[in-house]
Amino acid sequence: GAGSDAAALALDAAPDGGGWRLTGEKCWISNAPEADFYTVFARTTPDARARGVTAFLVPADRPGLTGTPLEMLSPHPIGALAFDGVRVTPDDVLGAPDRGFGVAMDTLNLFRPSVGAFALGMARAALDATVAHTATRTAFGGPLSGLQAVSHQVAEMATRTEAARLLVYAAAAAHDAGEPGVPRRAAMAKLYATETAQYVVDTAVQLHGARALRRGHLLEHLYREVRAPRIYEGASEVQRTIIAKELYANREPTA
Structure with missing residues (x-):
């Protein structure tokens, strides 16, 4: 409860x-x-x-x-x-x-980047599938990739995926090195990677059309799988609360 x-x-x-x-x-x-x-x-x-x-x-x-x-x-x-x-x-x-609550929080600082990595893998799979599909699927006299409305969406998917990858790797490296600010960095990695995966998978489904909703399609599987990581190991709203709390707690005092 x-x-x-x-x-x-x-x-x-x-x-x-x-x-x-x-x-x-x-x-x-x-x-x-x-x-x-x-x-x-x-x-x-x-x-x-x-x-x-x-x-x-x-x-x-x-x-x-x-x-x-x-x-x-x-x-x-x-x-x-x-x-x-x-x-x-x-x-x-x-x-x-x-003192079990501290055990839980320390564990989450480790697992939140790992959830981000899980989400990152889904985003990357959806992106790769979309690049392949839009490069070969023809419509309106050419490949979908020739339509700016399509290619700009793919560019956005790729940019967000790369940003998520860097956040996840940085948070994991900070944890392993025992650097300061791990709770904030772990929360950022988990938040951005899971939200990015949701966006990338949803956009991939849109660009694939009805075939992506057919049972057994990679994106049909990812569309069901991608929703849970935004909830477990701390929902996105919790991650934002952690990030804000850490920022205010560690701000430099003003004169």
């Missing part, structure tokens, strides 16, 4: 001896219910928002843990998990108790 407000997560971790009992439900979980282990964030301190969350590594065969797959627009391995008094111990804790 928390969605983008991750600090509001409600999975309860009640003290139980030297450990905890997890009770509640989680939805939109990657690789559920097929995974062997789950990284689970639960509330160990009530009403503490981000400061009361603990991260656990929970084996899928732990008693009380069940899951069901969810049928999505595109066939991502996504499911829901139910926790019925699932016992976890200090050995299952990732990081430290009540």
Whole structure:
């Protein structure tokens, strides 16, 4: 139920001896219910928002843990998990108790550029297909590429794709090098690459015409696949919030 407000997560971790009992439900979980282990964030301190969350590594065969797959627009391995008094111990804790939110944010700083790379691959595939199609498809006495209305759209697709590539590579390099500003750069890479992929794939469909909507066509597949990355690992609106927050927090004071 928390969605983008991750600090509001409600999975309860009640003290139980030297450990905890997890009770509640989680939805939109990657690789559920097929995974062997789950990284689970639960509330160990009530009403503490981000400061009361603990991260656990929970084996899928732990008693009380069940899951069901969810049928999505595109066939991502996504499911829901139910926790019925699932016992976890200090050995299952990732990081430290009540410090799990930091674990989550550090993980997102790594995965947001990787989501950008995933989106970049879709944009590049759509662009390559469009260049090939418009160079060979004839209409109005010549190839589609001879029409300025078409060639300028392809140029825009290529420019945005290249800009997204540079942002993704820069964010990944900054993370690997431990440079400052990683949260902002990771958010920029994820935001721009996923929004660009949506634009490029949609434009590619338009330039291909009806054939792109036929089941089994590359662009039909990409059109379904490209929508999710703008939501998971932080929706585009969340990325803009992170970028703005980082900019204002690090601005130079005025005299």
